[in-house]
Amino acid sequence: MRRPQRRRGAAKQTRLEEADEIRLLNEWIEAGKPLPGTKAPPPSKSAGAGPSPPAVGEHPGYSACTLFDELPLSQMTKDALRKEGFTKMSEIQRAALPHALCGRDVLGAAKTGSGKTLAFVIPVIEKLYRERWGPEDGVGCIILCPTNDLAGQIYAVMNKVGKLHGFSAGVIVGKRKGIEMEKERVNSLNILVCTPGRLVQHFNETPNFDCSQLQILVLDEADQILDHGFKSQVDAIISQIPKVRQTLLFSATQTKSVKDLARVSLRDPEYISVHEEAKTATPDTLEQYAMIVPLEQKLNMLWSFIKRHLNSKTIVFLSSVKQVKFVFEIFKKLRPGIPLKCMHGRMTHVVQQAIVADFNESTSVLFSTDITSRGLDIQNVDWVVQVDCPESIDNYIHRVGRTARYNKKGKSLMFLCPEEEAMLEKLKATESKIPIHIRKPKAEQLEQISQNIASVLVKFPNLQQLGKRAFVTYLKSVYLQKDKKVFDLSRFSAEQFAAYAASLGLPVTPTIRFISHKKNVSKKDMVDLDKKKMTSSSKPEVIINPQVNSDLNKGEEDDDILYPKKKPTADANMDDGLDDVLCPKEPGTDTNTEPEKVIELVKPLKKKKLKINVHRPVGTRVKYDDEGNAIPPLASVAEEVASEPIVHKDKSLFCPFFYVAYSLASMM
């Protein structure tokens, strides 16, 4: 938002006031900073009594503050925070901000929904303010996060907190085609909020794209950004930015891998984990349930749950895009009595943003992949239902963290097949610190909808194709999971696969080429086997046939008759009653992705010599040598023949905080 145009004299007065404020802030930050490695002391009794502004020249320590107004922050930031209703700091903010404001690297860990975003947005804005950063200085801060939606959300928070400042910020996201429009503007942005893949594209393709002056690098959902999915992109980015910078890493499931942390050149980082001693790894206000649900009963159970929670806002996680699409389309046709939405990574950024915005404002059910599992701050989600088993405990924590945010209440329910009970053991293990309760569904409250689905598929053949793909992609997702103790398709019988297909309303069970009864079985054998199976009572063994791994990467399978359709039977597990999990006592308080793993292969980046922004006023430009070590500005100027005219010190470096690339992305 542009600052109101001021008359020249008033603008000059403002600049003098800002110069004074920056000098005072720098003195205060230096004089009152906490000792390295120290934790914030517990809030004092008088905490929150409101700050008595320090007397001139007095610089009290700020590690014990509880209110934003007590911190050495610029007045513009304090005013913006107050306007947004942020007055008292959360635990992670209280612990991290004093160290981040004085320029230290921070490795921050705190539960989902505990306010980590402000813990890095505020230091970014304050750092650039105190550095008197402006548009001609180019990129001063990069914030990396795993998904486009999260980038959009972080940008929105940045916009709220920084709106009185004069920085240019933007979200550079979106699919391949949008990059051309971004190329013209990306160099003029001071703060980039982006996914790793998009940033690498700019390093590779945007002429004169320059991050050599970078002051601060932030990794949100750092453990995911640093894991194998983004490894090549992150390494490419790190190779293009100065090693001498401030680095902030945050996540609810923070990595402690020294190897990973070394990749981002952390320097004596403050490890701040405010909930390390907490009894639970998940929010205290979250009620967590699990139910053992046979594969072929999952959709019946999901439908029954939704029918009993028509006044709740619910996020439903499924493993694959095809499943999300199929369940969404089918349930839409069956009309449960509550609005339904779906979200996945194959949607354009604009559509995703619109869905999140709409879901924020409505009581509805959002079917989603794990694209929404991390970071998304959707308001007032009452329930998170995990129809498919999370791939890891971290994945579980982030999924359920979509509800019960910032002291609000929420509930989560996870379906586990009997064959996946090992995940329950992992979650209940002491070290996981996840207070999850087992619930047994009441058979009489379980609505059988397979026939209804089958009727819909007859009426809408295109949905039958989608159903087959949902069937195959789900099994593929299980087959490709790393944790073979939990995910093992060979534990499922051929009959169960047939029953699962029938539960999706499919007239025949699609062929799953990576599963066969025995090694190297031919299609003819499979069909013969069917006939034999129809007579024999023994369960044919299901063998995962690795020889056909190549199928996993193929497009969608054609369907084929593998097993006759079988009516799903109510499972023994279903005898006990469904308790409050399906019949909420009071209107609920109760929310995936394939993370936006950028698929394109990153060409090994030529090591580019770090370029220097020659337009930056003399005496304020920080330069780097080839190793990325900062050379003191004056020293570097002394090296050059100082022939260029001295730029007036009072040249304003600020221009209205406006948003550039995001509107570009939104035009994609």
Ligand SMILES: Nc1ncnc2c1ncn2[C@@H]1O[C@H](COP(=O)(O)OP(=O)(O)OP(=O)(O)O)[C@@H](O)[C@H]1O
């Ligand atoms: N100091 C505060 N006072 C009031 N509300 C706050 C404060 N800090 C954050 N919030 C609110 O808490 C919610 C969660 O914040 P945020 O999204 O930053 O959590 P997070 O820790 O990043 O969660 P996740 O781990 O899921 O990414 C947001 O709605 C935010 O506006």
